[in-house]
Amino acid sequence: MKKHIRHRSALRGFTLIEILIVIGIMGIFMAVSYPSILNIMATRNLENTTRQIQTFLQQTKFQAVSTKINHRVRFFQPDGTFWAYEMQALQPDGLTFVTVPGPPRKTISNRLNVTITFPADGADHVAVFSPLGMFPQFAISQNSITLQNPNLDRPGQMDERVLSIFMGGSIQYAKRKST
Numbered sequence: 248m249k250k251h252i253r254h255r256s257a258l259r260g261f262t263l264i265e266i267l268i269v270i271g272i273m274g275i276f277m278a279v280s281y282p283s284i285l286n287i288m289a290t291r292n293l294e295n296t297t298r299q300i301q302t303f304l305q306q307t308k309f310q311a312v313s314t315k316i317n318h319r320v321r322f323f324q325p326d327g328t329f330w331a332y333e334m335q336a337l338q339p340d341g342l343t344f345v346t347v348p349g350p351p352r353k354t355i356s357n358r359l360n361v362t363i364t365f366p367a368d369g370a371d372h373v374a375v376f377s378p379l380g381m382f383p384q385f386a387i388s389q390n391s392i393t394l395q396n397p398n399l400d401r402p403g404q405m406d407e408r409v410l411s412i413f414m415g416g417s418i419q420y421a422k423r424k425s426t
Contacts, residue, residue, distance in 0.1 A: 255335035289398040296355060297394050300332070301418055302375060303353060307334045308416050310347070311376040317343060319375040322363050322392070324416055329357040360395040364388060365412075385414035395425055 286334035304320055311318035318339040321344070325331055333352040335344040346352075355361055365372040366384045377383050382390070391411040405422040412418050 257366055266326050286399065289396050292356070293359065293388045293394060293399065293406075293408055295394045296410060297410060297420065299353065300355070300392065300394075301410050303332065303350070304410065304412065304418050305333070306350065307374070308376040308380050310336075310420075311378055312335065312380045317375055317377055318347070321368070321371050322365065323371040329363050330355040330363075341378075352377040355394070358396070358398075360397060362393040364391050365394075376416060380416040381415050382412045382414055385412070 278377045307318045307320050314336070319335050319337075320332050322333050325368045331352055334347045336347050336351050337344055342369055363372040365374045366386075366389050367373075374382065375384055390413065391409055393407055393409045395407045397406075403424065405424055407423050407425050409423060410418060410420045411421070
C-alpha cells in the first residue's frame with residue numbers, strides 16, 4: 248500500500264507574517280522615496296510653467312512679424328494673488344492695445360514666486376515685439392521674468408528659471424540657484 252505524501256507547503260498560501268513583512272518593506276521604500284518624488288514634481292511644474300511662458304512669448308513675436316503689427320504680452324494680477332498673461336495687438340490709432348482673439352489668457356500658479364522686470368504699463372508689465380520681431384524696449388534691467396519654486400529652496404538646488412528677452416527678440420532660458 249502506497250501512501251501519498253502531500254507537500255503542505257506547496258498547497259498553502261502566504262502567511263500573515265510574510266504579507267506584513269512585504270507591506271512593511273514597501274512602506275519603508277515609499278517613505279524614503281516620497282521627498283524625492285515631491286522634488287521631481289515641483290521641478291517639473293517649474294519647468295513646464297517656464298516653457299509655457301517661453302512658448303507664449305515666441306508665439307507673440309511670430310504674430311507681430313506675420314501681421315506686421317506690434318504685439319505684446321501683458322502680465323497682470325487680476326485679483327492680486329496670481330499672475331496672468333495674454334497676447335495683445337496694437338490698434339491702428341497707434342496708442343491702444345487690445346487682446347488678440349484666439350490664444351486664451353494663461354495663468355501662473357500662485358505656488359511660484361514671480362519676479363517680472365519687463366517695462367511697466369501702469370500696474371502691468373509688458374513685453375512688446377515689433378513687426379521685425381525685435382524687443383524695442385530692451386534695457387538690461389528690464390528684460391526678464393524669473394520663476395522660483397519655494398519647495399525647491401535647498402542649498403545647491405537649481406530652484407529658479409529665468410526667461411530673458413534681448414533686443415533682437417531672442418528669448419533665453421536659464422536655470423539658476425536662488426540667492
